[in-house]
Amino acid sequence: MNIQNLFKIAIKALGNNKMRCFLTMLGVIIGVGAVIAMLAIGQGSKNSIKAQISEMGSNMIMIMPGAERRGGVRQSSDDMQTLKPADYEAIVSQATGIAHITPTVSSSGQWVNGNNNYPSQAQGVNTQYLDIRQRKVAEGEMFTEADVKTAAKVCILGKTLVDNLFPDGSDPIGKVVRFGSIPLTVIGVLDEKGYNTMGQDQDDLALVPYTTVMKRMLAIDYLQGIQASAIDENRTEETIEEITDILRTQHKLREDQEDNFTIRSMQELAQMISSTSSMMTVLLACVAGISLLVGGIGIMNIMIVSVTERTREIGLRMSIGATGKDIMTQFLIEAIIISVTGGILGILTGAIATWMIKLFAHWPVQIDPSSVILSFVVCTAIGIIFGFYPAAKASNLDPIEAIRYE
C-alpha cells in the first residue's frame, strides 16, 4: 500500500463529510489564529518599546545618588546628596567611553508670563543634554558653556510650555518669563516630540543651566543625577564599570563598602520593560494555546465518532486486504489533513486579524515568522497526537465483527 493511495482515500473520506470536517477544522483555525494574533501583538509592542527607547538613546547611562533601593527601605536625605559637581568633573576628565555627559538637577514650580502661568519643571542641565537625549533647539539658540559658568538667567522652553505661556502665539524668544520669583530670558524653543510610551509629555519641560538651578533656585551643592551617553552602545557595560571605579575613588569607598550611587543604562531599562511585555505575550499565547488544545481535542472527538460510524467501512477495507497499518495510516492522515489545513487557514486568519487590529486599533503589531512556523509544527503534532488514539482504535477492529456492525 503506498502513501499516495492512502492520501486519496483519506481526502475522499473527508470530502464525504465536508461540513463536519470544516467545523472540526474551525477549532484549529481559531486556535492558531489566536496564537498568531497574540504573538503578533506581543512582538509588536515589544518592538515599539524598543524603538522608542533606542530613540531616547539606547546608549544612555544614568547615574543617581544613593545606593540601589531594595524593598521599601527609605534612605536618608544625606544618602541622596552623594553626587557632587566634583564627581561630574572627575568623570568628564577620566572616563574614556563617554560621548556626552550632563549633570541634572530639577526644580518644580510655576512658570509665569504676564497673566499666564503653568506648573512645570526647570531642568538644570549643561549644553550636552541635547546630544544625549537626541533633541534639538527648534527656534532660537541653546545656552552656552559661558551661561553655565555664570549661572545665567536663561531658559529653553518646551512646546507645551510655550503654548501655555504664550497662548496668543507670539514669539517667545527674547521674552522674560518667571520661574517662581526668578526671571529668566527665553533664548530658545525645543523641538516637538509628543508623548512617549509611558504617556509622558516630552514637551512639558524647560531647560536651564544646571548651575542656575543649583545656585539660584534650589541653593544646593549636590547634583540630583548625571546623565551620559556611551560612545558605543555595545560598550555601555564597560563604560558603566569605568564610571563606577571613578566614583568609588572619588567617594573614597573602601572595598567592603557598597556603592553610594546607582548607575542604570537605558539597555537595562529596555530589558526590564521588554521582559514585562514578554511575560504578557507568554500569558496571551498560553490562553491562545489552550484554545488550540481544545481544537485538538475536537479533532480527536470527531475522529472517534468517525471511526465508530465507519466501522463497517473499516471492516470491509480489512476484509478486502487492508492491513491494520493501512487503516491506521488512513485515519492518521485524515486527522493530519484536518489539523494542517486548519493550521494554514488559521495562520491566514491570524494574519487577517493582526492586520485588522493594526487598522482599527492602531496597535503596533508584527507577525514573527517563527510564530508561524511554531503554530504549523504544533498543528501537525496535534493532528498526530489526537489522531493517534482513534486511528489505533480503528486499526484494532476485528474485521469479522466490524463488517457486520450495525
Next chain:
Amino acid sequence: MAKEIIKIENLKRYFKVGDETVKALRGVSFTIYEGEFVTIMGTSGSGKSTLLNTLGCLDTPTSGEYYLDGIAVKGMGKNERARIRNRKIGFIFQNYNLLPKTTALENVELPLLYNSSVSAKERSERAEKCLREVGLGERLFHKSNQMSGGQQQRVAIARALVNNPVIILADEATGNLDTRTSFSILTLFQRLYKEGKTIIFVTHNPEIALYSSRNIMLRDGHIVSDEYNSDIKSAEEVYRNLPEEND
C-alpha cells in the same frame, strides 16, 4: 485432476464465551477443486459463518489444517492474512458493503488500491472491465446510493472479481434481494461458474443448492452431507419465466 483450491482437514474452531466454550466447528474436512460452484448450507448456529470467516482468512482455526491455493494459512499473522485476502479472495456480502457516496468504479478499484503493484491506470482499466462483465458498463460513475439493491450487488461482485481471486466467497449474496433480482444475481454466478471461476456460496436458503454444482450441509459444526449436483438447474430460465413486476 483439477487443482485443489481449498483443502481443510479436521478444522475446529472453539470460542470462549464467559466460562463456556462454544464449539462452532467440530472437525470439518473437505477439498474444493478449481471450477466448482459450492453452496454451503446450514441453519443459523450450524457454524457456516465461522467456516466462511475461516475460509476467508478473517479468522484462524483453533486446530486443523487449511491450505488455500496450496498455501498453509494456519499460523499466518494478521498482515499476511490481509495480503492473502487482497490477492486470492473475492468477498461478496449480504448487505453489499459498498462505500457510500462513492462511484461504482471507485468501489471496484478499492481492493487494487491496497495492492501497490497495480498502477493507477491498470486499476481503472481492470475495474471498468469487471463492471462491464457484470453488466454495469453504463453505470461506471453512478454513486452507490443512486443504485438499486441488485445493481449494488453487481458492483460488489465486480469488486470481488477485480483482483482475479482464486476463490469467490459469497455470504448470503441474494439474502437482501427480491426473488427476481436474486435470480438475476444467481444467473451471474452461474455465468462466472461456466467461465471457470471457483465459487463458495454460503446460504441458509436450500433452493439455491439446486443451481450449484456441489452442496455441503452443515449442522452443529459437522458436515452432514456433501453431495455433487448432477442436474444443475438454470437460474436464467427461472429468471426469464418470472413475471416482471409493474408496481
